[in-house]
Amino acid sequence: MHPDFRMLVLANRPGFPFLGNDFFGALGIETPIHNPSNSITGPAELAMLKQYGPDVPEATLQKLVAAFGELRSMADQGTITYPYSTREVVNIVKHLQVGGLMQCILF
Numbered sequence: 001m002h003p004d005f006r007m008l009v010l011a012n013r014p015g016f017p018f019l020g021n022d023f024f025g026a027l028g029i030e031t032p033i034h035n036p037s038n039s040i041t042g043p044a045e046l047a048m049l050k051q052y053g054p055d056v057p058e059a060t061l062q063k064l065v066a067a068f069g070e071l072r073s074m075a076d077q078g079t080i081t082y083p084y085s086t087r088e089v090v091n092i093v094k095h096l097q098v099g100g101l102m103q104c105i106l107f
Helices: 023-028 042-052 058-077 086-098
Strands: none
Touching (some): 058 086
């Protein structure tokens, strides 16, 4: 193997609900793995959501960022089992942008 060989692989974290291939079992022994934390939080997540929902009120986006931050924290602590991701909050904002969800009822 060439000394400059690098491999970037995107994968979900192991465990529920991501029951796919065991990446670490297949390559982990021979390959050093770096598992970065979710770096899109707080202001960065809010800025990203504004791009997906430019017409969604900022107060609604702030509530979503706070709610998903709390859900992720609860999953990390083991209080809930599902690890909510940025993908889910992006999909909510996309629906709000096109009027698929009634904002007045949700927030």
